Amino acid sequence: MEMPRDFFGDLERLSLSSTKIGDTLFRIGNHASAKEEYLRIARSILGPSFQVPIEEHGGVISSKYGSLIDSEIADLMACYIGIAQCDEELGKQQEALLWLEEVYILYLNARLAREPEIYDWTLWFPDSTSVSVQFAKARVKAADLFLSLGNTGTAVHRRWATQEFIPESHKERERGITRSILKPGATSVLLQFRHPDPKFTRTAQVVNPSLQVLGSWKKMKVKKTGGPGRRMTFSSFIWDGNLYIAGGRPDSLGPFHRDIYALDLNKLDGWKSLPPYPQPMSRTSAFLGWNIIPCPEHKKAYLFTGRQEVDYFDLTTKTWGSIMTKFVRDEPADTKAGVKTWPYPGSQLTDSTQQIINEKLYVFGGTHKITNIGCNLFMVLDLKTQEWRRLSGYPMPPKDSDATCPGPRKTPNSWHDHLSKKFYLIFGECDRSGASLQNEMHGGECGHPYDDFWSWDIVAGKWIRERMVGNVPCPRSEAACVYNPVLNKTIVWGGYNPDLPTDYVENRLKFSFSYYADTFIYDGPPPADEVPTQRRGWKQVLTKGFPTYRAQSHLLVDPQSGKTYLFGGFTNNDYVPERKTGITRSFGDLWELRIDLPGGHFEGVDVEDEARTAQLGPWQRCFTCGSAGPWRKCGGACRGRAFFCDPDCQKDGWKEHKTTHKCRKLD
DSSP, X not given: OOOOHHHHHHHHHHSOGGGHHHHHHHHTTOHHHHHHHHHHHHHHHHOTTOOSSOXXXXXXXXXXXXXXXXXXXXXXXXXXXXXXXXXXXXXXXHHHHHHHHHHHHHHHHHHHHHOTTSOTTSOOOOSOHHHHHHHHHHHHHHHHHHHHTTOHHHHHXXXXXXXXHSOHHHHHHOTHIIIIIIOHHHHHHHTTOOBXXXXXXXXXXXXXXXXXEEEEEEEEOXXXXXXXXXXXXXXXXXXXXXXXXXXXXXXXXXXXXXXXXXXXXXXXXXXXXEOOOOSOHHHHOOSOSOOEEEETTTTEEEEOOSSSEEXXXXXXXXXXXXXXXXXXXXXXXXXXXTOSSOSSGGGOOBSOEEEEETTEEEEEOOBBTTBSSOBOOEEEEETTTTEEEEEEOOSSOOSSOOTTSOOSBBSOEEEOOTTOXXXXXXXXXXXXXXXXXXXXXTOOSSOEEOOOEEEEETTTTEEEEOOOOBSOOOOOBSOEEEEETTTTEEEEEEEXXXXXXXXXXXXTEEESSEEEEEEEEEEOOOOTTSOOOSOOOEEEEEOSSBOOSOBSOEEEEOTTTOOEEEEOOEEETTTSOXXXXXXXXXXXXXXXXXXXXXXXXXXXXXXXXXXXXXXXXXXXXXXXXXOEESOEEOOSTTSSSOEESSHHHHHHHHHHHHHHHTOOOOO
């Protein structure tokens, strides 16, 4: 196909003279030599002793990167893009994505070095169209690679965010940025995808084992009815083979539950009602967005609500109790951070993320009585001494950002691995629209979904901003996340992005947000006595069917069996159309995730049969439970107006389907 003359003119004009030799070698197919030429130029800018890409365990911050001038940044970006293109041609997609991410790290270091006080949601860019050109090239190239892997969420985010990010003045000064690189028409196509998109999942297969793995979602059936039912903003944990669900609500109007249920995951014989949470709502507020975390050493599950009195559920006696804790201030650091007394206003906290590591409860972020936007206060409670200490952050977001720690947020995800040396933090949302409603500082039209990844070194007592390596999930909030100690993997599923639009062409609807149902895993560190053989990174788990797109669901792992489960959550009814009215709907379904990894419990799944079933027809939604997958259509007189994921759902939803669609069983 012959391209227009101005297309070649634009690309030639947008290239840099410093990379001409490498570009020529690449065009004639000498990719290995081209890569060496790009590396040579990079080393001439950075010096022979500088290690590129930045060593992953040292984080992404580099004083050398931060000292570069715009022309050097543009040259380095061009080199990194050239290396990525060579690696792609050499069949090294993982390495190609690594170098494209290095372009973003270059930008990030320039931003932090020159404007360290601005928050992540503030648009900033060096006043250099050369940098804009290379930045746009890298992000669009990364989007294309993610799309080739079926990772539609990250593909559309990279394209759309870059289109919004590059200053309009740069696009006007350099027309080729929009015309030859961003190509808004291509972005519009991506905005029509769901994540994962049914067009890809039905035929999904692993084409790159370093970036993908096969998996399967299996819907679990509890033998007896009853139990927690549909839930959002609930709490959960697994202990001794039992799944516990507490609190939450079925929809935004309530009722607001304070109950607790347990389900034997081996028998699935029915939910058991346990003593409800005894504290009155007048003392604690509603049981929403809290965390209940079991401590193996104490055989108790602790519940921190923002009060100095920490509640617990005794896992032996199945009774509630509480302990009174003490806050120990660290002068003058706490005073400088605005912490003079107990740091949670109104003794309330919701939508934080928490972990218990070596008998210490770590609490990060969340909202409280006087902030909707979220905070970045990081606290630790020693459960043995019952004393709190502040580790970093602020109860209220200050005017200027603190680049040494994660920004203010609600509903982030966290975990710790088997080494118990680090607390990991990822994603979450700065609820700027919620801040506007309360006239808080930093308010805005919509929430800001974070695209960052941090670790807190427990021994060193400091934050490190980690790089995103591999086939990564896109920014999101209210995602499900858990560390699986048997697999030594962290698993992330679903969630939503308040600032990434979706164009629903079939229903002629445009949404300013996106919901997800995609699955990702992240490698844990190797055992202490093993030398790492490969770089840690993210992989997408490819599944033929999957639970409905939703946020606020919970992933849980049974540490005894290593099985991974998903429960509950909610979605917007316009985004996920279903038969009932209302803005949102919640879920009370239970799923098991199986992954094609040692210990991943994949051996019981007939992958070939599942793939054949998926080919029979387009992706559909179960009429009864709303789950997404290659479900079978009703064989009655309705001529396939409804689909059901299994016989149980067909039985449960038959009466309503019969009335709604005038269906009857055929003889």
